[in-house]
Amino acid sequence: MDFVHLFSITGDAQIQGLESITSQLNRSDSAEMKTLICLTTLFILAAVHAGTEEESALGEKVGNSCSIRMKNGGKCDEDGNCPYQINLPSMTIQLPKQFQLLEKTIKEVQSLKEIVNALKKSCQDCKLQADDTPEKDNGQQNPESTNGDQDNNIHELQSKVKKMSISLKNARNQINSLQEQLGKMSPINMNTIEQYVDTKMINLSFALNNLDNKCSSNCPVLEANPSIQLLYKDCSDYYKIGKKVDGRYRVTPDEKNKTFEVYCDMESMGGGWTVVQIRKDGSTSFNRTWNEYKNGFGNLTGEFWLGNDKLHLLTKSTDMILRIELEDFKGNREYAKYDQFYVANEYLKYRLTIGGYSGTAGDALHFSKQYNHDQKFFTTPDKDNDRYPSGNCGSYYSSGWWFDACMSANLNGKYYKNDYKGVRNGIFWGTWTGVSDEHLNSYRQTFKFVKMMIRPKSFRP
Incomplete structure (x- = not known):
């Protein structure tokens, strides 16, 4: 995180120094180096803080405005690197309200990262299951061929539906035509048909009765002049x-x-x-x-x-x-x-x-x-x-x-x-x-x- 943008520090040189130190901290892979850079940064911040107090309290001496002390921590090595020990005074920094929001945002981002990681894992599991599913060796065609067959089947079904729709329309037209013809038929014609059916049924019944009543032996000779019975219909x-x-x-x-x-x-x-x-x-x-x-x-x-x-x-x-x-x-x-x-x-x-x-x-x-x-x-x-x-x-x-x-x-x-x-x-x-x-x-x-x-x-x- 770039700490430079979280503080209000006056002075172009001081800002550039902090940006340089922060950049080194972001690029550093060594824990010791990160510690040293952090200490240096604190040193600069302390100096800035002291300089600010010095500017606000005119008349005070420079020695009284900075309480940071550096002393020799040991002998120098052959390469000329000398250990030093820095004593920093206690320092209180008041952070703005945005830091509370920043902390809350960091937690939410962390929660979202966990959700994204879980989704990634689920997708990987699904992919592994799909890859592990064996293909059936029953002459199944490849997906492109299958899709082609499905398209053909769909076209065939659409063609059949179209033909059936035409047939249904023709059937409806025939039904309407027959209904019109039936409507034009007079009840007398319907009665004639019913009478014809009744007559045929009666004739069949009459023939059956004659067969049932047929003589088992020779029938007696009919009279020469049989009487004729007159029927009255009504x-x-x-x-x-x-x-x-x-x-x-x-x-x-x-x-x-x-x-x-x-x-x-x-x-x-x-x-x-x-x-x-x-x-x-x-x-x-x-x-x-x-x-x-x-x-x-x-x-x-x-x-x-x-x-x-x-x-x-x-x-x-x-x-x-x-x-x-x-x-x-x-x-x-x-x-x-x-x-x-x-x-x-x-x-x-x-x-x-x-x-x-x-x-x-x-x-x-x-x-x-x-x-x-x-x-x-x-x-x-x-x-x-x-x-x-x-x-x-x-x-x-x-x-x-x-x-x-x-x-x-x-x-x-x-x-x-x-x-x-x-x-x-x-x-x-x-x-x-x-x-x-x-x-x-x-x-x-x-x-x-x-x-x-x-x-x-x-x-x-």
């Missing part, structure tokens, strides 16, 4: 032959399937109507299971649901119109007629196709985008096929119906004889007069009479 066929009285009749919409009984309305609006549902006194509960709605329930002369399987058979091969008649307890009577009505089979969850509204009750089956019952599946309390994501509309409204999410119409709701509050689980038609004015705590609209009936679109009374 109530309009009975009306055409003069049967114009309301009542129960047997129909066979499809000769490959069984005959079943229906209730025919031969008087309303030209007659020939096959009734599929009636509500009039609340004697029959419509809170039923999927299988009950599938097969039908109730009493044909009272309240009933004809059955989804029967609805499918009646509408699959003949274009039907649907007429709905409603009456409230105030005596208001309205109707809604739809020129298109079709119910798909069970495999398609008895999906409803409804359209071509006319009437006075309002088109509640096409109320809005959110509440549109067209092309909706049938839902019951035990089978959820609706579009409501948080639950089962059939369970919530205690009935089976073609719910959306959930409904703007439900003719299979609970039969209430008086106004009620709470959940709108009763018979409901969303476009009925006054229904739009209802709020959460108000009384609900109730209906005294509801009837759903169908007839071929081509029927003429």
